[in-house]
Amino acid sequence: MKSSILMMLLFVLGYIVCFGDMSSLNNSFVDEETLQYFSDFKNKKQLIVVNKPATNIIKTIHGDPYECVDFYKQPAFEHSSMKNHLFRYERLQIPSLTNPETNNKKFGYLWKNGIGCPTGTVPIKKVTKDEFVRLNSFSEKYKPQGSWNFTYNQSNIDNQHHFAVSRIKTGKGKIYNGATMVANTYNPKVKFPQYSSTRIHIQLGNDFIQAGYTVNPKLYSDSKTRNFVYTKVGENQCYNSMCSDGIIIVRSDFPLGSVEETCVRGDIEGYVQIYGLLKDKASGTWWLEIEGKQIGFWPANKFQKSSDNNVEWGGEVYSAHMRSPQMGCGYFPVGRVRYDSVIYNITLVEENFNIDKRVKNREAFSDNNHGYRVANDIYSDIPVNNIIYYGGPGNI
Numbered sequence: 001m002k003s004s005i006l007m008m009l010l011f012v013l014g015y016i017v018c019f020g021d022m023s024s025l026n027n028s029f030v031d032e033e034t035l036q037y038f039s040d041f042k043n044k045k046q047l048i049v050v051n052k053p054a055t056n057i058i059k060t061i062h063g064d065p066y067e068c069v070d071f072y073k074q075p076a077f078e079h080s081s082m083k084n085h086l087f088r089y090e091r092l093q094i095p096s097l098t099n100p101e102t103n104n105k106k107f108g109y110l111w112k113n114g115i116g117c118p119t120g121t122v123p124i125k126k127v128t129k130d131e132f133v134r135l136n137s138f139s140e141k142y143k144p145q146g147s148w149n150f151t152y153n154q155s156n157i158d159n160q161h162h163f164a165v166s167r168i169k170t171g172k173g174k175i176y177n178g179a180t181m182v183a184n185t186y187n188p189k190v191k192f193p194q195y196s197s198t199r200i201h202i203q204l205g206n207d208f209i210q211a212g213y214t215v216n217p218k219l220y221s222d223s224k225t226r227n228f229v230y231t232k233v234g235e236n237q238c239y240n241s242m243c244s245d246g247i248i249i250v251r252s253d254f255p256l257g258s259v260e261e262t263c264v265r266g267d268i269e270g271y272v273q274i275y276g277l278l279k280d281k282a283s284g285t286w287w288l289e290i291e292g293k294q295i296g297f298w299p300a301n302k303f304q305k306s307s308d309n310n311v312e313w314g315g316e317v318y319s320a321h322m323r324s325p326q327m328g329c330g331y332f333p334v335g336r337v338r339y340d341s342v343i344y345n346i347t348l349v350e351e352n353f354n355i356d357k358r359v360k361n362r363e364a365f366s367d368n369n370h371g372y373r374v375a376n377d378i379y380s381d382i383p384v385n386n387i388i389y390y391g392g393p394g395n396i
Contacts (some may be wrong), residue, residue, distance in 0.1 A: 049170065061110060062224075064277075065125075066125050066255050068123060102170040111253070116253030116254070144210055183213070184272045186325035187225045190392075192218060195216035196318075197214035198318065200276075204307070207234070220368070224259045239257070250296050263328050276292075280326070315341070374389065
């Protein structure tokens with residue numbers, strides 16, 4: 001068997017040398033099995049980076065399997081800047097944003113074993129070969145983006161990304177060192193391979209990071225609402241810890257990519273999640289916080305710029321050349337928290353690391369009001385500040 005595969009490869013390589021570049025492999029002269037062999041060979045090394053040897057496998061209360069991986073064997077430690085040195089980190093300390101009640105919070109209730117992974121290991125969602133090939137098939141248009149390169153255009157049906165966000169006004173020349181938000185969670189309806197996300201987006205030069213929740217059947221193979229982070233560094237980008245440029249996880253009991261409980265529109269009680277992307281003043285490390293707890297970080301030397309020049313909070317959808325999906329609760333906002341998808345208590349960490357809880361220097365932006373709308377309410381009459389009402393049915 002091995003010799004027949006070797007002969008096949010030699011034959012194909014000879015064909016490439018004699019008759020052209022790699023595009024010749026699309027010719028019917030090469031069979032599908034050989035093409036699959038090359039595809040497998042290309043993805044195998046990357047898949048090994050993502051799926052590290054695990055001490056054991058545990059499941060969340062929703063049945064998702066996670067591998068407990070040694071802290072130093074996470075995919076991010078395969079990055080050239082992280083190899084061959086022991087990395088030390090100190091946890092972020094911004095007292096003004098730390099709630100003493102959540103400081104000692106544990107996430108064991110998210111796991112069937114009631115604990116999570118053993119000390120010294122972190123939970124990483126296992127990626128199958130099929131999932132990895134599908135992830136690598138993402139086009140540039142599919143990947144998450146910020147809204148700054150988009151303008152309002154209700155007649156442009158070629159746009160596959162749509163936004164309803166509150167964002168920092170450009171042109172002010174200010175620098176920021178983090179942002180937070182509280183968002184109620186919904187389960188917008190999407191079709192494969194669309195997605196619908198609610199997130200903080202922080203722009204670091206040409207790089208960026210996002211954190212929030214998403215419904216993304218192409219990524220997760222289901223239509224459930226799940227938390228996520230997204231990292232773009234240069235030409236490389238990925239969700240969660242699915243590449244060497246992804247986040248470094250520090251908690252042994254929090255599953256990134258796990259299912260979130262969702263609201264029912266109109267109910268008195270709903271579900272909310274607290275997200276933060278915050279830079280440490282001493283080290284320059286960027287931290288992800290969820291529910292006031294530090295989940296993971298990106299080293300200071302990872303990004304093109306150390307501080308952010310643009311920040312936005314709100315919804316982003318990808319339509320995939322179909323009628324665009326729902327965003328948030330799936331309805332246009334009416335200015336009532338029980339009936340709207342909302343983001344509130346947003347904050348900014350300013351250049352001098354003071355906390356701005358008013359965030360007046362922002363604007364509401366939707367690229368197409370026929371599908372999605374957004375409104376800012378800085379001075380709310382309920383006991384929260386800085387509400388963003390956003391969302392819509394899509395269908396554009």
